[in-house]
Amino acid sequence: MSIEEKYKELTLGSRTLYGHAKHLFPGGICHNIRAFQPYPIFPRQSSGPRFTDVDGRDIIDLWMGHYSLIFGHAFGTVKRAVANVLESGWHWGMPNELELRLADEIMLAAPAIKKLRFCCTGTEATMYAVRLARAFTGKGWVLKVAGGWHGASTDLSFAVRPPYEEPEGPGLLEPDMQGVAHLTFNNIEESKKVINLHQDHIAAIIVEPMLGSGGFIPAEKEYLEFLRKTCDDLGAVLIFDEIITGFRFRYGILADEYEVTPDLVTLGKIVGGGFPIGIYGGRDDIMELANPFQPESPGRPVLVGGGTFSANPATMAAGLATMDSLRKQQSTIYGLLAARGEAMRKGIVERFTANALPAACTGMGSLFMTHILKGDDGLISSPADIAEKTYSRVADRELKIALLNHGIYSMHGGGALSQTHGDEEVEMALDAYEMAAKDLKNELQL
Known part of the structure; x- marks a missing residue:
């Protein structure tokens, strides 16, 4: 039985629901990253590091709500905080005390952020950050890294996938019309060439x-x-x-680990406790351009907002509960997550290599991504290396399905660990990776 045939046999309920979904949504999904062939899996209930799908299978989750659930599914502290909000009203469309408290918490943990605004998604956060940068500098061009993903805004939906020289799809302007160009990640000399080409017109570099x-x-x-x-x-x-990186590796932003201070920062995922959130913030003089009263600069403010549901009390309560828990546990949780993440990275490479399937595993802390190698060169320092040296499509499809057959939900061949992923889940996941490696070796003859 092939990997796909076994998947279909195990997921009849998901197959039925997807048949209905295709009549409702283009491609049967509401976010492209959730789509894969022959069809996606449908969860019904979740708790801690696991979910139960509609066929009653118990699955260890390595995706964890787009990497947002650092305390696992259905975290009790968040549940209680949101339940309290539901008693008093969950959406007013007005300022609320909780948004002040969450902003205070974030700014204390990330000193680079002097002022911030809440919105509802990461796409909005990066879109508004770019708009502020253009207004502040009076220039138009934005440079991004090839392979970097900053949401689906028109400004930044370019150079995400190879060959990196075109927009992500129809309906987007050509790069020269958008005022966007790409840099080679971790390559100073190649990046200098692009920077020199546009140096008089650069409003921002986002990375x-x-x-x-x-x-x-x-x-x-x-x-x-x-x-x-x-x-x-x-x-x-x-x-x-x-x-992705904010509050994932430390109680604060990864910039502080590097000792490099950005002018603006965007946040999301973890700081919302699994509820919809985006944040953009940074230098006071840049953020004040969004001030509708413009005390220092008469005229129209930069058009930034947050959407109907920005800073809604339910999200603010979930974010506060998560941040409070992280702050209290910061001396232990990040070290524990890093140790288990390293066990996953090392263990995956060992299990694949033992089955004559060369692999590399990138990441840091609690994040890991598996790359099935075409040869012996496992050094990966940029997305171009992934395109050149790995079977990236295999990791996105066949490996994903093979792991699901063995009770693991992954993303790009890897994922994010939560506090609730214990030693048992790590060992079970590694066993599943070994069985998946055997399946891939037998079926694909890599």
Whole structure:
């Protein structure tokens, strides 16, 4: 029985629901990252590190709500905090006390953020950050890293996947019309060439200090220092997209670990406790351009907002409960997550290699991503290396299905650990990776 045939046999309920979904949604899904062939799995209930699908299978979850659930599914502290809010009203469309408290908590943990605004998604956060940078500098061009993903805004939906020279799809303007160009991650010399080409017109450089969907590749400190100096020299704004990395590795932003201070930061995921959130913040003089009263600069403010549900009490309560728990446990939780993440990275490579399937596993802390290698060169320092050296499509499809057959839900061949992923879940996951490696070796003849 093939990997796909076994999956279909195990997931009849999901198959039925997907048949209905295809008549309701384009592609049968409401977010492209949730789509895979032959059809996605449908959960019914979740708790801690696991969910139960509609067929009653118990699955260890490594996706954890788009990496947002650092305390696992259905975290009791968040449940209680949100339940309290539901008693008094969950949406007013007015300022509320909880948003002040959450902002205070974030700013204490991330000193680079002097002022911030809440919105509802990471896409909005990066879109508004870019708009503020253009207004602040009076320039138009934005540079991003090839392979970097910053949400689905028109400004940044370019150079996400190979060959990196075109928009992500129809309906988007060509890069020259958008005023966007791409840099080579962790490559100072190649990045200098692009910067020199646009140096008089650069409003901002935006980068993830560890690439997310681009491969869980950490930035080299020297590269981030180079970007910082470049922005200083050119009068451009340095934006760190920390929607994945913020509060994932430390109680604060990853920028502080690198000792490189950005001008603007975007956050999301963890700081919302699993509820919809986006945050953009940073230098006071840049953020004040969003002030509708413009005390220092008469005229129209930069058009930024947050959407109908920005800073809604339910999200603010979930975020506060999560942040409070992280702050109290910061001396233990991050070390524990890092140790288990390292066990996953090391264990996956060992299990694959033992089955004559060369692999590399990138990431840091509690994040890991599996790359099935075409040869012996496992050094991956940029998304271009993934495209050149790995079977990336296999990790996104066949490995995903093979792992699901063995009770593991992954993303890009890896995922994010939560506090609730204990030694038992780590060992079970590694056993599943070994069985999946055998399945891939037998079926695909890699």
